[in-house]
Amino acid sequence: xxxxxxxxxxxxxxxxxxxxxxxxxxxxxxxxxxxxxxxxxxxxxxxxxxxxxxxxxxxxxxxxxxxxxxxxxxxxxxxxxxxxxxxxxxxxxxxxxxxxxxxxxxxxxxxxxxxxxxxxxxxxxxxxxxxxxxxxxxxxxxxxxxxxxxxxxxxxxxxxxxxxxxxxxxxxxxxxxxxxxxxxxxxxxx
Amino acid sequence: xxxxxxxxxxxxxxxxxxxxxxxxxxxxxxxxxxxxxxxxxxxxxxxxxxxxxxxxxxxxxxxxxxxxxxxxxxxxxxxxxxxxxxxxxxxxxxxx
Numbered sequence: 396x397x398x399x400x401x402x403x404x405x406x407x408x409x410x411x412x413x414x415x416x417x418x419x420x421x422x423x424x425x426x427x428x429x430x431x432x433x434x435x436x437x438x439x440x441x442x443x444x445x446x447x448x449x450x451x452x453x454x455x456x457x458x459x460x461x462x463x464x465x466x467x468x469x470x471x472x473x474x475x476x477x478x479x480x481x482x483x484x485x486x487x488x489x490x491x492x493x494x495x496x497x498x499x500x501x502x503x504x505x506x507x508x509x510x511x512x513x514x515x516x517x518x519x520x521x522x523x524x525x526x527x528x529x530x531x532x533x534x535x536x537x538x539x540x541x542x543x544x545x546x547x548x549x550x551x552x553x554x555x556x557x558x559x560x561x562x563x564x565x566x567x568x569x570x571x572x573x574x575x576x577x578x579x580x581x582x583x584x585x
Numbered sequence: 586x587x588x589x590x591x592x593x594x595x596x597x598x599x600x601x602x603x604x605x606x607x608x609x610x611x612x613x614x615x616x617x618x619x620x621x622x623x624x625x626x627x628x629x630x631x632x633x634x635x636x637x638x639x640x641x642x643x644x645x646x647x648x649x650x651x652x653x654x655x656x657x658x659x660x661x662x663x664x665x666x667x668x669x670x671x672x673x674x675x676x677x678x679x680x681x
Contacts, residue, residue, distance in 0.1 A: 414614050417617060421609040421613050422607070422608050422609050423606070425608070425609035425613075426607045429607050438607075439609070439610055439613070439616075442613065443613070443616060446613075446617050447617060447620065447621060447624070508604065508607065509607045509608075510605030510606055510607050511600065511604050511605075512604075515600040515601075518596055518597045518600035519597075519600040519604075521597055522597050522598065522600050522601065525597075541601045542601060542604060543606075569598070572598060573594055573598070576597050576598070577590060580590045580593050581590060584589070584590060
């Protein structure tokens with residue numbers, strides 16, 4: 396089925412078309428979500444949210460971008476929404492921890508991406524930790540390009556910005572990552 | 586040591602080279618369908634709650650109306666008694 400046909404069927408509420416959409420994009424969306432939330436359960440929740448939102452809002456999709464770009468955009472938004480929600484919970488949790496010592500440890504565990512080669516896993520886990528400390532836009536640009544392999548043009552479309560802005564964000568992301576990693580390794584070499 | 590750290594940083598930054606795409610749960614579509622059906626069925630519950638809330642509010646309003654009506658009626662009764670007493674020059678007992 397061509398993309399335009401798929402979109403038309405989706406707009407008619409065709410369940411088969413929806414299944415095709417999920418089959419076509421589920422791995423891409425799950426992989427993207429996993430990069431952001433760094434947890435398989437949360438990534439699955441985000442992936443489900445993305446497809447439910449896409450199904451509910453397909454009528455608003457004007458076809459100004461590719462369907463995949465639109466889905467990536469929803470995925471980035473949903474992933475950050477979940478991370479913000481978790482941060483809020485963590486903040487209220489740390490307030491609660493003033494009264495209850497047991498609630499103190501909510502730190503994220505080391506994340507091992509299933510697609511990283513075994514010999515790279517430790518380093519990739521350190522990199523993911525450093526990525527999670529970046530500002531949101533820098534995280535998005537870095538992950539969409541390095542984890543999902545999108546071109547700068549595609550990343551720009553997902554982020555609704557220009558390629559030069561993406562280039563600049565990527566440059567800043569790498570500079571910040573170097574800084575974070577340097578601090579990490581200097582601490583761990585001592 | 587500085588050189589070692591720089592080398593580690595470079596290797597870490599490149600650790601995502603050749604990363605394979607993670608695969609989603611093969612039953613994802615079934616899960617999404619289930620979730621959508623559940624979401625679709627859920628508005629029944631808030632509906633039931635709003636019906637209950639409406640019933641409680643109507644009961645409260647009716648009870649208030651009944652009480653106000655009774656109060657007014659009692660006041661009118663007292664006025665009537667006073668008027669009859671005045672007409673026939675009957676002194677009404679006063680409560681002390």
